[in-house]
Amino acid sequence: MNDALTLTQENQNVDVAGQLAVDVPTLAADELWRMNAYWRAANYISVGQMYLYDNPLLLEPLTMSHVKPLVVSHWGTTPGQNFIYVHLNRVIKNHDLDMIYIAGPGHGGPAIVGNVYLEGTWSEVYPNISQDEAGLKKLFKQFSFPGGISSHVAPTTPGSIHEGGELGYSLSHAFGAAFDNPNLIVACVIGDGEAETGPLATAWQSTRFLDPVTDGAVLPILHLNGYKISNPTLLARIAHDELEQFLRGCGWEPYFVEGDDPATMHELMARATDTVIAQIRQLQTVARSTESVTRSRWPMIVLRSPKGWTGPKSVDGLQIEGTFRSHQVPLLVDAHHSEHLAQLESWMKSYKAQELFDSSGRLIAKLAEMAPKGLRRMGANPNANGGLLLRDLHMPDFRVHAVQISSPGAVFAQDTLVLGEFFKDIIKLNPDNFRIFGPDETLSNLLGAVFDVTNRQWDMATVANDEFLAPTGRVLDSMLSEHQCEGWLEGYLLTGRHGLFNSYEAFIRIIDSMFSQHAKWLKVTKELAWRRPIASLNYLLASHVWQQDHNGFTHQDPGFLDHVINKKADIVRVYLPPDANCLLSTFDHCLRSRNYVNVVVAGKHALPQWLTMDEAVVHCTQGVGIWHWASNDQDSEPDVVMACCGDTPTLEILAAVSILREHLPDLRIRVINVVDLMKLQSASEHPHGLSDADYDSLFTKDKHIIFGFHGYPCLVHRLTYRRNNRNLHVRGYKEEGTITTAFDIRVQNDLDRFHLVQDVVDRLPHLGSRGAYLKQMVQDKLVQHKLYINQYGEDLPEIRNWKWGASI
């Protein structure tokens, strides 16, 4: 079958959008033979990786000792991806294209690894795996084998920016890679299983935001393999016209390549790839040479081919090729299935490796020359090792936006509003490699200043009253999809640029799993010297749990922090700046960092400001520190430590301290603020962690610590469980927050100043009657507060307008 190179087969499915006449072949006979031969070589190498422990060229009769004891891999998608890869190689060579390959069905690792090996990149990156028989043997053995490489496309795979683990993000990654890359074409293979996920389903709409002038192109290749693990796929089973309607409805011009005869399919695929590349170039040329802003449909390919194509037709009487049974290992060959050994041998021999590889095990020259050269090889394209292309951001001076502080707490400011001015400067200085992504929350999170110097990128019509929409712009916030924002940003970072995800705090949970996968990717890339560091993934989580008086309970979830810190300590960083100056300093640091995930939580409501810019820089550099101006322990041992982390807890702790100092002036209080959350963890656990000695000298070994925390209290306990001081009492969010005022949400969660004062009094019995009196007083205040809000719907003026040092 692999030699059936004539174009005579009748095939009803054959159709490239009905446009191409069958009687004018695109591929001359020799090219067709070579295309197919290269595909055979890739398929052979794929099967070899899956099964063979030794005897890579089958020069000896195959025995069980040549077969891996445990064969674990995914065959189903592999031959189709090999087919696509060889055809992309062809157009890259013919048109000198700058192209990368994203493998949505990345569990088909053997395909990408095999092709990267055939084109020579693998041996350049891993010289130990040479292009000869010895190298082939190692290539085969390492695959999905202890000490070797993953069975999926992974960071170890040159040319990849997209891991084949969790599915759903290939197309978003592809668009992220294409933004601000006008010469790049991102070929994105989308599995029909993946296409059923929500993130992929909405990513089809991405062309609405792509600027054909300043961005590159994305070429989706929807691979209708027909089956998932054990089910058919949806898009392969709906009517052909419905599928076409769907894709057209998403803004695409689909070209269909459908069938199973290799020769016919090669011809159709060559025509389809030629057509779509021409169309992309035409579309870009028009857009770049005229003032026209008419939106065009971008072309794409639908490849319908049998799952497990060219693999075993049937095994033990059950059909395998073209069914779900070819999803993973189509032919079990192990101690219990040694009778399949001959079938494996004849399957592998069907590819006629002796025609493809010379006696040394090297791909013959007439095939090897079909691969692109140098950096045009998809495995070697620097866009897929973004750190190679990364330029430092031009960083403006954040200090110019400092909030002027006459005395702590005297001035109110909206932290993210101030931060917006800094991002405006960053955008001015970095017009082509920094972007802000978000689900329509740029204005809501108060970063609107950026629109003084840029726009929202939007490639559709505009009407009166639209604001800040333009064909190109640094902000991509016009789509309500956290999945798209995260996927776009990841693709942008992985190809060597910088960016920010600006989100509501609660709804960042929507991309919990995407963050996980990115953190895992970074963890593995750090172990690979050839993968150059990329810019950190920066999150700004505003509209946070304590500022949801407008939206209420559903919008309250500070748990992303709990999630993040389960990942590797050398990847994750968490910051909770207490005021605007600290927020500026924090982001200046984050934007300069590499290979991290930085999570920054900040508020947008007007709150008191505490530190001058100089103080803020020192405080953020230390990450944690005593606020001497708020403390009265004069470097002696305090009676109680009042600690805070997050803008709202800082306010309430300081208000509580103010009450305590007024009413119990001889109580020695130490106030500690934490900006860098990981300071709390042991130095042995996190590189930012305080040593036990430093922790003890700050927090004391045994004094009561009343800790006001932004998130779930248990997170602080979890970070500090190894510390000496066991008298730690944390207040934070405890899932209470029905509709009420800003202050009352704190009351409902016991994080308000009055409860905090009670916490101190309850733990210091020596305060005696003075403590009891104060406790009664704050309890009275709580009653007064409740009556007032139920009557007036807003907080007591003395609470709304409270300033550091004011009496209650």
Added chain:
Amino acid sequence: MNDALTLTQENQNVDVAGQLAVDVPTLAADELWRMNAYWRAANYISVGQMYLYDNPLLLEPLTMSHVKPLVVSHWGTTPGQNFIYVHLNRVIKNHDLDMIYIAGPGHGGPAIVGNVYLEGTWSEVYPNISQDEAGLKKLFKQFSFPGGISSHVAPTTPGSIHEGGELGYSLSHAFGAAFDNPNLIVACVIGDGEAETGPLATAWQSTRFLDPVTDGAVLPILHLNGYKISNPTLLARIAHDELEQFLRGCGWEPYFVEGDDPATMHELMARATDTVIAQIRQLQTVARSTESVTRSRWPMIVLRSPKGWTGPKSVDGLQIEGTFRSHQVPLLVDAHHSEHLAQLESWMKSYKAQELFDSSGRLIAKLAEMAPKGLRRMGANPNANGGLLLRDLHMPDFRVHAVQISSPGAVFAQDTLVLGEFFKDIIKLNPDNFRIFGPDETLSNLLGAVFDVTNRQWDMATVANDEFLAPTGRVLDSMLSEHQCEGWLEGYLLTGRHGLFNSYEAFIRIIDSMFSQHAKWLKVTKELAWRRPIASLNYLLASHVWQQDHNGFTHQDPGFLDHVINKKADIVRVYLPPDANCLLSTFDHCLRSRNYVNVVVAGKHALPQWLTMDEAVVHCTQGVGIWHWASNDQDSEPDVVMACCGDTPTLEILAAVSILREHLPDLRIRVINVVDLMKLQSASEHPHGLSDADYDSLFTKDKHIIFGFHGYPCLVHRLTYRRNNRNLHVRGYKEEGTITTAFDIRVQNDLDRFHLVQDVVDRLPHLGSRGAYLKQMVQDKLVQHKLYINQYGEDLPEIRNWKWGASI
């Protein structure tokens, strides 16, 4: 404008799929007046809820003292939803429909609350809010006010099963409600912002799985409001033909109702609703009366209306109606904007409330009679208070599937394979109110036994080699979307049925945020006596972190447990059964429970079985216990406690204990297994938590505890930080797991028997040279292990085949 009831306006957008002649009105003049009047009443009540503190009927001139001090709400979607509601009321009455309403844009709380009040349900559920002026005043004041109700549609809203917080799941919820509800029509209003989310984008495909014979119908109403917070929406801006292609491509027959003139729009909407109801009924009748399995397109409505329709046209010179500026509060009226008071008054008066309400403040009879009666009212439909309809499951005896245990560890079994037999029995006994949902993982997670008695529900064509696909079936696993599985299941549970989400452990993180919202929903419903308890949301997380030798690092994330336990303690339950008998007993318990989220982690690989069924039942009932057969402390104080939670840690802890007892026979070891994770937390924190006394008597006050845990070690520290015993050392997953063998993943994370033995020896210096000798021995074993897997690719036979009591 609200009185402009003629049908003369030319409107180019007017089109109900081009099918309906404009010159044959559906609404007679009087009905049209009444429809519009009812809409005016709903709009009036909506604006009143947003703004008014007093003077609900505007009987006095409006003053600032009548206005709430802080107006927080979303107006933009509200009039459109009021419009939809009144039209759905009309078809419910005309056709005696059993219909519920899902508000995708649920932040438009005033609309649903207002309509539920107008139809009388609100006052029945909350008698304090009567249908008169006093009631209106309370209705208005409570809205988005401390001590009142959320500004979103929430559990407090009768008739709702869908919270208006996080967006994306309305359509999945709607289909979940429709399954096995053949007479129900679920009207699902989808905002055009929500439509951009991934979960919603893929939910359009749900008709492929709906059985017109045994399921009800879903009627999507895509509300093209045009704008999100500050951006246009995508579907409102793409070409009309593209939108139609998109919806047709997703399998729908769309009817368009577009315009802004109320009279015209009423007529068009009446025609559209009549048409779609007739089409649904026709489609169901054909399907139910013939053997035909031809798939039909289900009808839907696209309503394009101005955002903030009938609200202020412009404020301070800026256009409001029909722009994003009407998203939240279209007209600021507060101390800083008192000049807007007159505009608010004239806006409210434009609805002419005096025509709609009598002098007592009650809706006039000719309008009130337009609402459906009794349980046909959408606010009173019992399907939206599913606990009312909930029937207990018929529970088979799980004991018949017991794995027979001759002695602990002697028998191997695959836990979920055994569980599959139990689910098969459950399905046999409960053919119409229990379903299993999952992303194509039923077979992979080894629950395939269920296909002996049921099928996968699938409403498309089938071909040769398809397995278990049929128009109706208890399993919905043919779509690769965790969002759909979760959304469908939630909708199914919320309407009074039972089910299971069967997932890979790592990828349940995809629905972290959906779980959060459901847990929040349950928390609030528990505080509402009229909301009856529903069946628990049950997760089976198989293919877990320790069984990813086939897939590797990307498939390893046990952190869902960390996420879950941040929610309210009276909602969440977490179980990690160590073997098949415990797994059976656990699920028997979970399926009988109400209003919980039960997370059960279980393995599918063959592992040793420990407890007889009688022992398992006792152990699971206790949730935690000493395994005396593995311990040798004979009820005295042990030298060390070896604790385990999860199937793999249990195996490794027991293997370590076996080594220790062989080589250090006089070391007194206590073995504790934890099934119910929340037992570890303090009784004051979780209802399942052990008292400190009980914890101390199990775990001792100060002996070293070596704890093998399934997930991230910090989780155990977080649960136990209040406990007395500080000598707790937890091993678990620490984000290591590149491709390797099953045992080696444990080694990479220090959870293997050899590291665990070292952990004991390192902490018991009194073991002296015997300890040192043993430590050297296990270190040698680790070297031997590494060499073996690198050579052979599989674990040492003595490890693979190890049984309790065997030597190393």
